[in-house]
Structure formats: structure tokens, C-alpha cells
Amino acid sequence: MQSEVEVERTPGLPPTIVVEDLHKTYDLGEVQVHALRGVSLQVEPGESVAIMGASGSGKSTFMNLIGCLDRPTHGVYLLDGEDVSRLSKRELAHIRNRKIGFVFQGFNLLPRTSAVENVELPLLYAGVDGEERRERAYESLRLVGLEGRENHHPAQLSGGQQQRVAIARALINNPAILLADEPTGNLDSRTSVEIMEVFQRLNEEHHLTILLVTHEPDISRFARRIVVFRDGRIRSDLSVAVPASAAQILSTMPAAEEDGELVETDEERGG
Numbered sequence: 058m059q060s061e062v063e064v065e066r067t068p069g070l071p072p073t074i075v076v077e078d079l080h081k082t083y084d085l086g087e088v089q090v091h092a093l094r095g096v097s098l099q100v101e102p103g104e105s106v107a108i109m110g111a112s113g114s115g116k117s118t119f120m121n122l123i124g125c126l127d128r129p130t131h132g133v134y135l136l137d138g139e140d141v142s143r144l145s146k147r148e149l150a151h152i153r154n155r156k157i158g159f160v161f162q163g164f165n166l167l168p169r170t171s172a173v174e175n176v177e178l179p180l181l182y183a184g185v186d187g188e189e190r191r192e193r194a195y196e197s198l199r200l201v202g203l204e205g206r207e208n209h210h211p212a213q214l215s216g217g218q219q220q221r222v223a224i225a226r227a228l229i230n231n232p233a234i235l236l237a238d239e240p241t242g243n244l245d246s247r248t249s250v251e252i253m254e255v256f257q258r259l260n261e262e263h264h265l266t267i268l269l270v271t272h273e274p275d276i277s278r279f280a281r282r283i284v285v286f287r288d289g290r291i292r293s294d295l296s297v298a299v300p301a302s303a304a305q306i307l308s309t310m311p312a313a314e315e316d317g318e319l320v321e322t323d324e325e326r327g328g
């Protein structure tokens with residue numbers, strides 16, 4: 058069941074995202090690509106939003122602006138109550154490190170680096186000392202269900218486990234919002250639901266605000282709000298009365314295949 062979104066204010070907290078009349082034009086010299094043509098949207102703390110729409114409709118452009126990776130050509134963007142639409146690149150990078158967690162389709166982990174070191178990385182940049190870094194990275198890995206895998210390298214982990222490491226890394230700075238662009242695009246269907254179970258748990262139990270791009274209805278059904286883009290504009294914005302439960306669906310799916318070899322470390326082999 059879906060209905061028009063009525064924004065529910067959380068008392069005492071500013072909306073996590075307010076965008077008004079957001080435009081983005083890519084200037085390619087001879088041609089200009091008008092990727093966003095006036096997008097207005099408000100997201101409250103604790104929401105989980107799926108962004109859908111055909112390829113080329115502006116989803117990634119929108120996520121890049123929300124993630125402070127790029128600046129709008131026109132329009133206003135307030136992140137956590139702060140106007141970030143006119144900041145310099147340097148200032149944007151600072152905001153990004155403090156407020157945004159990113160998860161990508163391709164995991165983007167450093168290959169010759171253990172899970173815990175990958176997760177610590179944003180804290181290293183933020184100048185947090187070694188002991189605290191390690192403690193928080195262990196906690197973050199525990200949150201995504203990777204206890205005991207802290208010292209595995211990406212090649213020793215399955216795709217789903219690698220994506221969990223990426224989620225743990227995105228969480229380590231306590232971001233105001235977690236942005237995920239096609240996070241299940243490289244994963245099989247059971248593993249995709251497992252990843253959605255992690256997102257759903259973080260949203261419901263830890264009130265993490267999540268914006269997730271997907272083109273699969275099988276994935277968007279886990280969100281509480283679905284925003285559809287078309288030609289650089291929002292075509293529809295609906296709340297979902299009762300989102301599907303990833304935990305429940307997992308319990309009805311055939312069990313995962315054993316990933317034994319893949320996760321066996323040299324140490325475990327005695328080498």
C-alpha cells in the first residue's frame with residue numbers, strides 16, 4: 058500500500074536533507090547535459106528512502122550532490138540544517154568526512170588491507186588515535202555481522218561480506234546519512250536480501266537515515282519511502298505503509314552455500 062508522502066517532523070531535529078529546486082548541468086563544451094531539472098525533496102532523520110528511475114534519469118547525479126561530492130548548478134541544499142550548496146571543494150570535503158557514509162556497487166575496498174584497516178581509514182584521515190580507531194572499527198564490523206573476520210583481506214571474503222565491510226566503513230564516523238548507489242548491483246539475490254537486512258536493522262534499531270539507489274523493485278520494497286526520478290525530475294514520491302521485512306524473507310529462502318574456501322585465512326590453514 059502506498060500513499061503520497063506527508064513529511065513527519067522529528068521534534069527538535071532539523072530535517073537531514075532539504076533540497077529546493079536543485080539543478081545540475083554538465084558542461085561538455087559543445088553540449089550541455091541538464092542532468093537535474095529542479096528537484097525538491099525533504100528527508101527527515103531516521104527515514105529509509107529508495108531512489109528509483111531509468112538509467113540516465115539523474116539518480117547518481119542527485120546522490121553525488123547529496124553526498125557533497127559535487128555542487129549544484131542552481132538550487133539550495135541544507136544538510137542537517139546547514140547550507141552546503143555554496144561551500145568550496147575543501148569545505149565540502151570536510152562536511153563529507155563528518156556527515157556522509159558512502160556505499161557503492163563495487164565495494165571500493167583497498168585490496169591488500171585487512172577488513173579492520175579498511176574500516177578504520179576514515180578515522181585515520183580524521184586524526185583519531187590508533188587505539189580508538191581499532192576499537193570503533195571492531196564495533197562497526199560487529200554491527201554488520203562480521204565479528205571474527207576483522208583480519209581477513211577482501212580477497213578472502215565473499216561479495217556480501219565485502220559489502221558489509223564497506224557498510225562498516227561508511228558507519229564509522231556516525232554519519233548523518235548513509236548513501237548507497239546500487240549497493241546490491243553485484244550480488245546474487247540471497248546475498249542482496251542479506252545486505253538489505255543489514256540496512257533495515259541499522260535503520261530500525263539505530264535510526265540511521267538511509268538513501269539507497271536501486272533499479273530493482275525486489276530491493277526497493279524494503280524501504281519506507283520510494284522516490285522515482287524521470288528525466289532529471291521527481292516523478293513520484295510515495296510512502297510504503299508496511300515495507301517488506303528482509304529478515305523474514307531470508308528465513309524463507311534456501312540457506313546460503315558454504316563459503317568455506319573463500320573465507321579460510323592463511324593462519325587457519327597454518328600457513
Ligand code: ADP
Binds near residue numbers: 091092110111113
Ligand atoms: P542515473 O544514475 O540515473 O543512471 P546519472 O545521474 O548518472 O543517471 O546521469 C544523468 C545524465 O547526466 C545522463 O544523461 C548522463 O549521461 C549525464 N552525466 C552523468 N554524469 C556526467 C558527467 N560527469 N559528465 C557529463 N554528463 C554526465
Ligand code: MG
Binds near residue numbers: 116117118
Ligand atoms: Mg547511476
